[in-house]
Amino acid sequence: MTRENLLTIEGLSKSYPGVKANEDVSFKIATGEIHALLGENGAGKSTLVKMIYGLVRPDEGRMILRGQSYAPSEPREARASGVAMVFQHFSLFDALNVAENVALGMDNPPKQRELAARIREVSEGYGLPLDPARLVGDLSAGERQRVEIVRCLLQDPKLLIMDEPTSVLTPQEVNILFDTLRKLSAEGTSILYISHKLEEIKALCDEATILRRGKVVGTCTPREKSAREMAEMMVGATLNSPERPAGELGEVSLEVRNLSVASANPFGTSLRDIGFAVRKGEVLGIGGVAGNGQDELLMALSGEARTKRDSIQVNGTDIGEMGPNERRRLGLVTAPEERLGHAAAPDMSLMENALLSGDVRKGLTRKGFVDWGATRAFAQGIVEKFDVRTPGISTAARALSGGNLQKFVLGREIMQDPEVIIVNQPTWGVDAAAAAFIRQALLDLAAKGAAVVVISQDIDEVMEVADRFAALNEGRLSPPVPTKGLTIDEIGLMLGGAHGMHKAEVSHAEA
Amino acid sequence: MDFMGITPSVLIASLMVASVPIMLAAIGELVVEKAGVLNLGVEGMMIMGAICGFVTAVGTGSPLLGFLGGAAGGAALSVIFALLTQVFLTNQVATGLALTLFGLGLSSLIGQDYVGIKPPATGAIPFGPLRDIPFFGKVFFSHDWMVYASVAIIALVWAGLKFTRAGLILRAVGEGHDAAHALGYKVIRIRVLAILFGGAMAGLGGAYISLVRVPQWTDGITSGAGWIALAIVVFASWKPWRVLIGSYLFGGITVLQLNLQAAGARIPVEYLSMSPYLMTIIVLVIMSSGKGRASLNAPASLGQNFHASR
Incomplete structure (x- = not known):
């Protein structure tokens, strides 16, 4: 032709x-x-x-x-x-x-x-x-x-x-x-x-x-x-798909019941009556098109937005009214989608950023004084283990490329040996090799007995790492279903939820 | 029909005059904020307008040239703000506050030789028989031309923002400067023009204070009117006609407290004098407490500097 x-x-x-x-x-x-x-x-x-x-x-x-x-x-x-x-x-x-x-x-x-x-x-x-x-x-x-x-x-x-x-x-x-x-x-x-x-x-x-x-x-x-x-x-290299060793699932580690949160953003989505449970060693994938309540869900789970006392439980403790640091102490860590400004303070160094989130679980302060030696070692460990390409740990977070900062932010949370970890868009803007590495790290964490929640808009990613899949649509969460045997059409229907493409839109146009 | 010696028609007529400076400054600031820039230097630009207008009017003997001089003075000060925030990307809040302090000092320096002088008078427009209509004649047809011009400016800004392409582009720049840039609009240029307009309007408002409202020159003559104008923009949820309503409301309180003082109300004078500012604080608290109500209308890029490399 x-x-x-x-x-x-x-x-x-x-x-x-x-x-x-x-x-x-x-x-x-x-x-x-x-x-x-x-x-x-x-x-x-x-x-x-x-x-x-x-x-x-x-x-x-x-x-x-x-x-x-x-x-x-x-x-x-x-x-x-x-x-x-x-x-x-x-x-x-x-x-x-x-x-x-x-x-x-x-x-x-x-x-x-x-x-x-x-x-x-x-x-x-x-x-x-x-x-x-x-x-x-x-x-x-x-x-x-x-x-x-x-x-x-x-x-x-x-x-x-x-x-x-x-x-x-x-x-x-x-x-x-x-x-x-x-x-x-x-x-x-x-x-x-x-x-x-x-x-x-x-x-x-x-x-x-x-x-x-x-x-x-x-x-x-x-x-x-x-x-x-x-x-x-x-x-430019051969790719490895992440592997996961089949492990036994433990008891329920993170449980969410009747979680409703009004969005702080006027164009945001409020969460409505969300419920799910994640067991030790399990990976729950939450899919959904952008703007269906992902940010709000992460904020509610991280403790940035407070909820009713009993709507979120970690290992049987009600944590709905706790702030992020109290939750970290109980073993729940989170990594939000927006890496610059939400997950990391742009003008602070990697070392300081490591301290901000790692302090509670890694004991980086003593009697109100920062233990810079331990902090340096912690930040250096993240940089080495997650192959973060940076001139050094004193570099400002802003100076890193998106993918490298993402590796750092996720590494920081993963290295804290959490019992529950919630990540939103963990591989957004990260190259394929690094994405595979991050997914593998999350799976390894699950294999060690952590409960993992992966919120992602990339369906392939969710299907690759998750044991069960749930779809977030206009602030509502579908009941989780096993990912094995789930077809792309079924996922599409779950994601589409109420705003199905055909009928709803045409009736808008005529209204 | 008088209450404690206060005549309603006189009260309304005088509140219309009292609200002109804050209305002009607020509508200018509204345009600036619609373009996504927060200029807290309104007070400084107003007082620069007041002294420049006063000096020009005294020098030339023409109130009209005085007003033009006031607008030019306010705009000149805003050039500094535009240069710092748009070209050198300084923090808008800090720069705005500095602008106010600078304006207060500079105006006081320029005005040293003008204390105690009377400016040429700005007369009321002769409406003839219309003026003799009971009540309405006093309320609507007894003012100088700036009162009518300020309402006309509100109408022009409203129509300009709503119906013209330039207005649409200005709003777009304030809503999302990255998007506007991606579509090929000159974000910095549009913002600089908006800042200049805001400065000119604040200057005009300031000149009205020193030429009509007071009319003489004293240091700190604007006495916080610029801050009230900033509050009115929020109170108005960035809508031009609500700026008119807000200005009349605040103007009304100012006039009422003066009248109450004159009428010998039993409330101490200090409380009455602080009432417009107290009202400003209360309004701002109420407006921003209802979740997202005030913020719903705020331009999304308000107060953020734009740098094209992103």
């Missing part, structure tokens, strides 16, 4: 102080082609698409769009040339409505009423119904993404860039999205699809360019390769 080239990229390079984000990157996208850009976090995918979208200027190299030299100096110019982008996050405004959000992404938006009519028309035409008058803050993750896609489609793009579009969607929502993308491709729109989810790329994309450390390390036709082959090209 020979198609006309839409965009040709030749020798693009971009350096930031200390890093080469992209080095001599070249590839081509044909008209109507769905082209995958594959690579781990930090491989330079984002920088590359930012150059195509005019947010970043390349140091070297050139781009040719439809036979003409193309060097956008700002997104407006890129949009005028027919390049549109759907962002991973950061591009919607919660307090504005759908039509206003769409208008902000257009250069010459029509009048609000006209725009609302066009939003309805285009969104329904592509099977993504939307109500223009709703506040974006009230929408589900899937609906928010539609807003972004519709915003792009209204401008008739020739090339649509999608940055990790499925990371926040349920499997059913992913299918709807793929149908839309295939339709667009059939109409002659090219799509540059960025992801590290290999199965999706196999299902959707015509061609793939694989990036590693800023360089193109290979191209392939995804349909002809196995996911494992692509993963190894991406990582």
Whole structure:
């Protein structure tokens, strides 16, 4: 199949102080082609698409769009040339409505009423119904993404860039999205699809360019390769799946009953009547699309949000009214999703951050004085055991890359030998090798008899580590079921819960 | 129909005058905060407006030029704030507080030779027979042009934020500066312009105090009006028309306590004088206690500095 080239990229390079984000990157996208850009976090995918979208200027190299030299100096110019982008996050405004959000992404938006009519028309035409008058803050993750896609489609793009579009969607929502993308491709729109989810790329994309450390390390036709082959090209090493030794389950260690907590954030989700029990040596996976109460659940379990006395029990003790340090003393530790600012104080050193959480269980203070020797040893131990790449333990947490800080934060909790550990998105933004290591560490902890709760939006991860699976949906938790024999469709239905994609949305649009 | 010697029509008419400075300063600060910037230097910008307006009006003999001079003075001080917070990324709270202290000192220095001078008068607009309508004539048609201009400014800001593209972009910058940047909007530029507008409005409000309300120059003439204006923005949940209501409410309390003092109420004068500030504190506590009620409307990026590398 020979198609006309839409965009040709030749020798693009971009350096930031200390890093080469992209080095001599070249590839081509044909008209109507769905082209995958594959690579781990930090491989330079984002920088590359930012150059195509005019947010970043390349140091070297050139781009040719439809036979003409193309060097956008700002997104407006890129949009005028027919390049549109759907962002991973950061591009919607919660307090504005759908039509206003769409208008902000257009250069010459029509009048609000006209725009609302066009939003309805285009969104329904592509099977993504939307109500223009709703506040974006009230929408589900899937609906928010539609807003972004519709915003792009209204401008008739020739090339649509999608940055990790499925990371926040349920499997059913992913299918709807793929149908839309295939339709667009059939109409002659090219799509540059960025992801590290290999199965999706196999299902959707015509061609793939694989990036590693800023360089193109290979191209392939995804349909002809196995996911494992692509993963190894991406990582540049062979991968080990985590193993878990089969162990006996002990008695119930963490029990949650009738847990209801109002969210502190006006656009957050309140928890409603949550109940589950985790036994010693067991891993419970809690899946769910972002914004369904994960943060609130973690806060309630960690002790940041107080609850009724008897709604949470650790080894038979009611801990609902206890703060985080009292809970740590009883053996319950947590690692929240937001590593900078929530799990770690950005401007404090790794050593100080280790002290903040490790003090209670590791006895790092004596009579009110800090035992810096013990603290240093503790922090050094985390850095070595979890392979945290940092110049030293006196480095500020802010200076570490996301993946390295994540390893540190999780290592800090795991090294405290907890009896109960709760982690939210443990491998978010971590490269595949490190992710495998973190999962293995959690499994080892369970093998030693700890009760482990893994809250994650990555279904593959949950299926890989968990013994039982429960889905969090609009603040409610489904009853946990064993992961063995669970199909992806069943999981999708559990995750979809009340906001099923079809009926509910269409009725919104008509209302 | 007098109560303790207080005539309702006179009371309402005078509260409309009394609320002009805080209304102007508050609507300016509302625009600044809508763009995501918290400028606590309102008091300093107001008093700079008061002295600059006074000096200009005395020098030129024209109240109109005086008001323009006041706006320019407030805007000039806000340039410092914009430069520090938007370019050098200093902490907005600390910078705002410093701005207030700086403004108070600088105005006092400039004003040394102007104590005891009377500025040219700003007359009421001659509405002719309308003025003779009982009650309403006194309430609505007995004011100088700034009273009407301040209400018009509220209407313009409301319409500008709600209906224009510039207003939408301004709100977007305040709601999520990263998102706005990703869409290609110039976050810093928009914020600097908003800060300048806020400074000009605060300066205008300050000039009204020294040219009409008092009218003379003394050190510390604004006496906390800038802080009340900041409170009104929160009280108004960042909505322009509620700024009008809030300003009339606070203006009303100020006027009422003055009238009560004059009427010889048996409450000690000190309590009456502190009442507008006490009211400010009470309102802020009530507004922020109901979970998320005040914060629900607050611009999401309020007070956060933006740095493009993220």
